[in-house]
Each structure stands twice: as C-alpha cells, then as structure tokens.
Amino acid sequence: MSTKEYIQEHFPLLAKIDSPADLKQLNVEQLPAVCDELRQFIVHELSENPGHFASSMGAVEIAVALHYVFNTPDDRLVWDVGHQAYAHKILTGRRDRFSTNRKKDGLSGFPNPSESEYDTFQAGHASNSISAALGMSIASELLNNPDRRVVAVIGDASISGGLAFEGINNASNHKNNLLIVLNDNDMSIDRPVGALGEYMTRLTASKRYNNMRYKTYQFMRKHHVIGDSGKGVVLRFNNAMKSMLTGRQNIFEGLNIRYFGPFDGHDVIRLVKTFSDIKDMTGPKLVHVRTVKGKGYEPAEKDPTTWHAPGKFDEDTGERIKGSSSGKPLKFQDVFGKTLVELAKDDEKVVAITAAMPSGTSVSMMQEAYPTRTFDVGISEGHAVTFAGGLAKEGLKPYVAIYSAFLQRAYDSIINDVSIARLPVTFCLDRAGLVGEDGVTHHGLFDLPFMRAIPGMVVSAPMDEHSLRNLMFTANSYNDGPFSIRYPRGAGKLVDWHNEPQLLPIGKGRKLHDGSDVAILSIGTIGTNVVEACASLHEQGIDVAHYDMVFLKPLDEEIMKEVTNRYRAIITIEEGTTTGGLGGAVAEWLADHNINARLVRLGVADTFVDQGTVKQLHEMCGLDAASIEDKVKLLLKDTDK
Secondary structure, eight states, X not given: OOHHHHHHHHOTTGGGOSSHHHHTTSOGGGHHHHHHHHHHHHHHHHHHSOOOOHHHHXXXXXXXXXXXXXXXXXXXXXXXXXXXXXXXXXXXXXXXXXXXXXXXXXXXXXXXXXXXXXXXXXXXXXXXXXXXXHHHHHHHHHTTOTTOOEEEEEETTGGGSHHHHHHHXXXXXXXXXXXXXXXXXXXXXXXXXXXXXXXHHHOOOOHHHHHHHHHHHHHHHHTTSOOHHHHHHHHHHHHHHHHHHHSOOOTTGGGTOEEEEEEETTOHHHHHHHHHHHTTOOSOEEXXXXXXXXXXXXXXXXXXXXXXXXXXXXTTTOOBOOOOOTTSOOBHHHHHHHHHHHHHHHOTTEEEEESSOHHHXXXXXXXXXXXXXXXXXXXXXXXXXXXXXXXXXXXXXXXXXXXHHHHGGGHHHIIIIIITTTOOXXXXXXXXXXXXXXXXXXXXXXXXXXXXXXXXXXXXXXXXXXXXXXXXXXHHTOOSSOEEEEOOSSBOSOSOOOOOOOOOOTTOOEEEEOOSSEEEEEOSTTHHHHHHHHHHHHHTTOXXXXXXXXXXXXXXXXXHHHHHHHOSEEEEEEEEESSSSXXXXXXXXXXXXXXXOEEEEEEEOSSOOOOOOHHHHXXXXXXXXXHHHHHHHHHHHHHTO
C-alpha cells in the first residue's frame, strides 16, 4: 500500500487537506476530528521515523485554529524553535512527504523558508519569534499592506529568553498589530525554571472582563469618545483596575500588550472563535493558551521529557525501541556527566551550569548528586555565561555545559564577562560538529574559530572518551583563564571509558602514527576516521603520519616544526568550518614563519549544511575515511609531479 493510499484509508479528513485552503472548506465542528487524525498521523509517522514528538502533539489545535482563521501564507505565521510545528507542516502541503522528515534531502525537522512559503522564518533556536514577527508586522505597515496579520507562536520556556522580552518591550513601543500566541505547557525539554515559569502556571484572567472591555472600547471609539492618541491612557487605567479586581498584576498588560486568556489550548473550536474575534484588533496582543505536552498519547503525557524526542517506538503500546547498551560505548555527554560528578566529589568548588538542558547535556547527573551546586538557568545562555563569571570571580570552578550551536548566543558574554578578566570558567560544548538529523540550525560548526579568536582562551577537543576525561581534569587545575572543550553528539568508540585521568600539558598534541611524505593533523573525534583511513592506506603500502593536536589554541609548535621539516605535504582535518579553525591556524602559522608548505584543509566548506545522518554528512563533506584516503592518494600523486 502506498503512502497516499494508507492516508486515504486511515485518515479520511486529513487526506483531503493539501493546503490551509482545503482546511477552511470544513465546518468548524469537524476540526476536533481533524486534530484527532493529525495526532494519530504524527504517532504513526514518528514511531518509525523519530523526531520531536511531545511538543508537536501538544500544539495540534493551535496549528489547526491558526490556519483555519488566518489567510496563510499571506498572513505570516512565525513558529518559535519549531519543535511544535509538525501539524503545521502536515497541513501546508507536506503530508505525503512527512516520512522524509529530518532525513537527507527530505523535509527539515524545523520550519525552513527554503522548504515552504508557509515557513515564514527560520526556526531552530528559541526566543526569536516575537522579534521576527514584530519586524514583519511593522514592515507590512511600511510597505502599505496593513491587512496582513502576523502571528508569533512561542512556548512558555522560550518566552523566558532575553530576546523574547526585548521583542515584547519593543512591541509595546512601536505601531503594530502583532498577535503573540503563548503556548503554555509548563515545560521546555526539562521542566522550566525561574519565577516566570511559576508565574505562567498561576496567571488568570477574566474572559467576561476581556469581552466587556473590548466592547466598551469599540463603543467609545465608534462614538469618538476616544481615539488612538488616548488609547494608551485608557489601556493603562483598565490594566490597573483589572489588577485591583483580580488581585494579580499582568506582566504583559503592564507593557501595554492586550492579554487574553488563559484558554484551553486543546479546545480547537474555542481557539477558532478567539482568534476570529481578535484578529482585526489593532495594537499588539497576546493569547495565552494552556496545553499538555504529548497530548493524546498517554506515555508522552506521563513523561514529556523522555518523549520530547523518544526515538523509535511501538505506536500501539508506547514501548520505546532501544538497542541493548550492554558492551557498547557511552554517549560522550554521559562520560562528561559522570566525570563531572567525580570532579565535584573531590573538589567542593566545582559547580555546574546549563541552560534548560540538564538531561540533554547529562548535567542531570551532577544535579542529582549535588543539587545545591548545579544550576539550570533556563533558556538564557548569555546569563549562564555571565553567571558563571560571577561564580568564578568569587573562587568557584564553573563548568558550563551548553550545546555548541546554542553557545553562539552567548558570545559577547564569553568575551566581556569571562575572558577579559581571565576567569577560570570551563566551557563544555556538547553537540559540536555535525549533529545529524536536527540539521542546519543545530550543527556545531563554528565554535573552533569563534573560541580561538578570543585572547587567553584555551581551545581543545578530545579524540576519545579518555581524552575528554583528561581535559576535564586538566581544566579543573587550570587557573589562568577560560578553557573550552568540545565533543560530539552520540557515543564514542571506547567501551572501557573510565581511565585514570591524567593532567595534560596545555598546548601539546600527540603523534598517533608515523609515516612518510604526508602528515595529517586532526582535532577532535574526527581523528577516528583518520585512524581508519591510515589503516587502509597502510595495507596498500602507503604510510602517512597522523597527529592528534588535542589543542587548537595554543597550537603545538613542536609538532608544527616537525611536520614542516619532515613532510612534503600537510593535511588538516576538523569537524567544523574550515574558515578560521585548525586549517586556518596552521595556515597562519606557516605564513607567520615564512614557510612555503603544501597545505590541504579538510572540513566543512564555507556553507550551511542540511540534515542527514552523521555518516551521510561526513561523506557529503568529505570527512569519512574513504574521502580522507582518496585525498591522500591525490595529494601524493600531485606532489610526485
């Protein structure tokens, strides 16, 4: 049975929806059934093709109601992060291709404007939707398209990010008709933290009051009692009265943003009515809806953290399909987590910080063992870094564990709040390199050059689990400034990962294999592909030297002198952009020392990389063992001429 035939047989309403225009042909009373079919379809598809499950299950009614009421894609719908946007994708012409989601040459796992006109803005990192949507709303006014409506959908965890509040603040200061839909499920990936998260769970508003206020305002405006110039005064007066009557101060209305809710985010008919009632209101407004992450699938409702991205599972029983971990290497994040607990046991000054990702980084292990010395600051990477700087200034030893791609948002804090004062903060960059199916917004391809550019920053990358442990222990004894350690997503190669850690000399690499003619310099776990290539070349009578640099900064000058004196050509390889990383550092060293050596730089070219398995992406970028082997042969052939 083809995919189309299966959909027609099992999802009769969904099979008729190839675009939001088709959705609008249905009666509003049919929408709950559409939502049910969407959930069943998502369960069926993700059971075999893993993706972001619980968030999308919780936002089905929001997607249906918005596309039913608004004239997308002319009306702009901006999703924050995009974890919750699967129903949106299915309703906007991608139903029959949804099985390709997160696969190479298939659909992106997140909204992507290059994929569909309905994906109005790139998503993947949290807290940007309000700012982007505000820009679109104001642009519509400036470009004489005042009838265009713009909607930002943001979760309760994402709205705690600083960028979201910058957007909200400006929405109250500039003329616009932006609608913000706050999807409040009391969750990020792990439970949200901070006072704002608690506030969201308590926030209430009178529906009768909102309706009365709107009708009163319309009456006064119609009879010219009030105009736009006096609107702000009345709004602030009404907000004050509402705070007095309800006993609660509304943070959004305090910023002159109309607030509606909270509503049941799974009552699609009510959502349609609400959006229809307010879509033509002028000025910024926010609709607060309460949803359940994983809605409609009991295992996900009970354990939304695990079911954020559960992998494959049995759609009937909810049993997750996991291979046996016995005798297999640990994930790098788990080696990090266990090693961090060891360090904390021996040194009471060790503290851990993460930004809404304790389970994703395995900081959760430290959180369980030493809860008072572990800090999850929420989606606030800049704050995480500056907070770490404050801890370090008073003598503690902070380990900041954040995904490489997410740490990009904290770059100014790394420079100004840690590095200038040479504070001993250890940055542990998880998901460095090509991360696979999460795609372009999540690849950690830029940390090597952006960390290397900072004066006084030690930049390192382990090739295996033993090296990771060695570097973590070395960082704990290093007091001369910040220390960066990057490592990839997924498991390593060593089953026996628990070595006796050694303190490493800063800026010193190691020779793994001697050879002639060509030397390969690698950094990080991509070196395991070099080892494989060297073994294959050896069998063919070709021996090349292989050096694991360990440190990008400071660069091992002894190794550089050795390879330039002994070899006709040098190959550098890194799992990151070739612009400014290891290849750039070696090229600069050669230029600074006036050495004319043949240099080939392997890495990710000056481009963005879409999704696929890590193996597929290594092959595409020329970083797999076979590509390295071919490059060595071609280089030897060229140097013989």
